[in-house]
Amino acid sequence: MPRDTDPLPGRPREATDTPSDRQVPPGTGTPPAPRTASPATTGPAPLPAPHPERAGPPDPSGPPALRVPDAPATAPHAPLTAPDAPATAGGPRGYGAVFAVREFRAVFAAHLLSLLGVVVSELALTVLVYDLTASPLLSALTFALGMLPYLVGGTLFAGIADRYPARRVLVTCDLICAGCVAVMVLPGTPVAGLLVLRCLVAAVSPVFTGTRMAALTDILGEGDLFVLGRSLLRIVSQSALLAGFGVGGLLLAVVSPRGAITITVATFLCSAALLRLGTRDRPARTGGGAGGTLLKESLSGARLVFGHRRIRALILLFWLPPVFVVAPEALAAPYADEIGVGSTALGLLMCAMPVGSIAAELYAGAALSPRSRSLIVLPLAAAGLLPLVLYGFRPGVALAAVALVLAGAGSAYVIGLDQWFVEAVPDELRGRAMTLLTAGLMTLQGVGMALAGLAAEFFPVHQVVAGAGVLGTLCLLLLVAEVRRTGPSHRIRTEVRDGEDRHVTSR
Numbered sequence: 001m002p003r004d005t006d007p008l009p010g011r012p013r014e015a016t017d018t019p020s021d022r023q024v025p026p027g028t029g030t031p032p033a034p035r036t037a038s039p040a041t042t043g044p045a046p047l048p049a050p051h052p053e054r055a056g057p058p059d060p061s062g063p064p065a066l067r068v069p070d071a072p073a074t075a076p077h078a079p080l081t082a083p084d085a086p087a088t089a090g091g092p093r094g095y096g097a098v099f100a101v102r103e104f105r106a107v108f109a110a111h112l113l114s115l116l117g118v119v120v121s122e123l124a125l126t127v128l129v130y131d132l133t134a135s136p137l138l139s140a141l142t143f144a145l146g147m148l149p150y151l152v153g154g155t156l157f158a159g160i161a162d163r164y165p166a167r168r169v170l171v172t173c174d175l176i177c178a179g180c181v182a183v184m185v186l187p188g189t190p191v192a193g194l195l196v197l198r199c200l201v202a203a204v205s206p207v208f209t210g211t212r213m214a215a216l217t218d219i220l221g222e223g224d225l226f227v228l229g230r231s232l233l234r235i236v237s238q239s240a241l242l243a244g245f246g247v248g249g250l251l252l253a254v255v256s257p258r259g260a261i262t263i264t265v266a267t268f269l270c271s272a273a274l275l276r277l278g279t280r281d282r283p284a285r286t287g288g289g290a291g292g293t294l295l296k297e298s299l300s301g302a303r304l305v306f307g308h309r310r311i312r313a314l315i316l317l318f319w320l321p322p323v324f325v326v327a328p329e330a331l332a333a334p335y336a337d338e339i340g341v342g343s344t345a346l347g348l349l350m351c352a353m354p355v356g357s358i359a360a361e362l363y364a365g366a367a368l369s370p371r372s373r374s375l376i377v378l379p380l381a382a383a384g385l386l387p388l389v390l391y392g393f394r395p396g397v398a399l400a401a402v403a404l405v406l407a408g409a410g411s412a413y414v415i416g417l418d419q420w421f422v423e424a425v426p427d428e429l430r431g432r433a434m435t436l437l438t439a440g441l442m443t444l445q446g447v448g449m450a451l452a453g454l455a456a457e458f459f460p461v462h463q464v465v466a467g468a469g470v471l472g473t474l475c476l477l478l479l480v481a482e483v484r485r486t487g488p489s490h491r492i493r494t495e496v497r498d499g500e501d502r503h504v505t506s507r
Contacts, residue, residue, distance in 0.1 A: 094366050098228045103219045106278025107212065110271040111233055114174060115240045117267030118201075120251060120260055121181055125198060128184075128257035132191055142198060153203030154439020159297030160207050161431025162285040166215040167275060173208040174272035177201050181265050185258050206442070210435025217422055217430065218282055224370045227418045231365045234414070238354045285428045301432030305425075310486040311433065314421050316479055317381055318414065319440050323448035324385055324472030325407055328400075328465045329353060330449040335391075335400070335461045345397045352401040356408025364412045373416035381417075382480045384410025388469030394462045407469075 098104055130139035160169055180197040183189055189197075213230065220226045251260040286297070306312050328335070329350065336346040364373055387406035390399060425433045455464045 095228055095232060098220065098225055098232060101220060101225070103279050104216075104229055106274045107216070107219065107229075108232065108236070110170075110174075110274040110278075111212075112236055112240070113267045113274070114177070114271040115237060117177075117181075117264035117271070118205075119240055120267075121184075121201075121264040124252060124257040124260035124264075125184065125194065127252060128261070129191060129194060131257065138191065138195075142195060149199045149203040150206050150439045150442040154206035154210070154435050154443075155302060156295060156298055157203070157207050158210065158301055158432040158435040158439075159294045161211040161214060161435045162301070162428060163294065163297055165282060165284050166211050166218070166431070167279050167281050169211045170208060170215070170275045170279075171272045173204050173211075174268050174275065176204050178265050178268035178272065181261055181268065185262050185265070187258075206435050206439040209438040210433075211431055213434040213438070214285070214431040215279070215282075217427070219279070222422050224419075226422060227370070227373070227415055228365050230418045231361055231415050235358050235361055238358050285431055298432065301429055302436060304429055305433045305436055308424075311421075311424050313479065313483045313486050314417065314424060315433075315437055315440065317417060317483060318421075318437055319444050320475060320479055321381065321384060321411065321472065322441060322445045323451075324468040324475075325353070325388070325411070326445050326448040327452040327468035328388060328391065328404055328407070330452045331456055331461045331465060334456060335465070338461050339394065339396065341397055348397060348401055349404065352404035353408035356405035357411045358408075359405075360409035360412035361415055364415045370419065374419070375416075377413045377416040377420070378480050378483065380410050380413035382473070382476050384413065385469045385472040385476065388472075389466050391462045391469070392466030 099108075126139050126142045129142045130136070133139070180201050184194055184197050212233075216229050217226055220229045251263065255263075305315070332346060332349045336342070336349060364376070368376075384407065387403040387410070390403040393399075395403065421433075421437075422430070452464060452468065455467070459467070
């Protein structure tokens with residue numbers, strides 16, 4: 001269903017990581033402790049034990065070693081191992097081990113189908129609105145509406161991700177998108193109706209993406225397979241942005257915009273079927289809300305997430321780089337005009353950063369160990385925007401493309417950040433946290449594009465891009481220092497009392 005374009009995600013363990021206490025299930029009667037900030041920790045400590053999968057029948061797919069064993073309560077500091085790591089040297093490794101899990105194959109195929117559907121429908125709807133109105137403003141607004149509702153949907157509806165079973169949420173989201181797109185196809189639907197339906201699809205997107213991210217920890221565990229699974233979905237998202245518009249352009253050359261949109265109805269329905277038939281039905285994370293309203297749960301989750309120093313720092317590390325790294329993409333056409341090159345060169349500039357991102361993430365996932373991916377998180381995050389400083393010299397197409405490839409490669413830090421994040425957030429809060437993560441990421445990318453365009457009204461384009469690299473690097477140095485100060489945080493716990501999440505700090 002909705003497109004998962006987050007170029008960033010989680011938290012791999014460092015040598016100084018401290019263990020996270022196991023969570024206290026809601027309703028145990030343990031009185032909540034006062035809301036206090038988790039103290040920063042220093043010095044080496046044992047690694048956290050894997051969190052057991054929530055109640056549900058065992059997954060029959062894959063070899064026995066691909067299951068998450070229940071950790072004994074008397075061994076809270078047992079070594080963390082990848083739940084799907086092959087038991088023998090001859091078993092699948094790396095990305096191959098992820099595809100050995102049947103449920104992930106269904107999720108991956110559904111992601112590919114729904115993502116292509118979103119990209120093609122966006123392009124076709126933009127063309128349709130322009131055909132109906134001949135207004136460039138309304139056509140551009142149709143495309144922009146794909147990002148604007150993320151903040152509202154991700155904030156107000158985040159509680160859905162934990163309140164209801166994940167499979168039900170994912171299938172329902174796909175069906176809602178299929179229904180919206182089906183109404184778009186009707187000849188009598190007015191332009192205003194098309195824009196409202198576009199907003200509804202965009203508002204559903206962060207709920208779908210956050211729920212799927214949280215569900216991956218149930219399917220793949222909280223270890224290295226989760227990191228590699230998230231990496232694969234990100235790579236598909238980046239690749240679909242390159243291929244999807246090309247496929248959409250070819251479709252529009254053969255069929256009408258409404259005909260292209262009709263095809264996307266089938267992609268959403270196929271995605272829903274794959275998720276319904278190919279994944280297990282697991283219980284909700286918070287037991288159905290315990291009487292609290294959806295809005296209350298959503299806002300309570302946001303308070304818990306942003307009230308915890310470590311989790312807040314990790315989310316900002318996801319969010320901040322995209323605010324600045326989108327500047328050269330947003331200004332690619334003005335920069336091509338500034339240096340006097342044609343549309344072919346413009347296409348090269350647009351493709352360079354995704355190519356660098358895909359190549360670097362594939363290498364990090366396939367060739368680096370979990371520890372190595374953990375070690376590169378902060379250095380890559382701090383230095384990832386520096387290649388944009390080359391724009392200050394007003395480079396030609398070749399050098400600019402190199403700078404963009406290097407900037408894209410810097411986003412590989414998120415493959416390690418994914419593990420840090422999933423270890424810091426408790427299971428009962430995970431769906432809401434990941435929904436908020438997705439919503440903020442998409443919203444801030446849009447803000448970054450708008451700010452880059454505004455700055456280019458007053459300064460030359462090459463100076464704006466170089467300035468984004470300098471300013472972004474300074475901001476990230478401060479943020480990296482904050483992440484180091486918080487250390488590998490103690491995991492927060494939540495207890496549900498009368499429908500309200502209450503903060504309990506693990507020690």
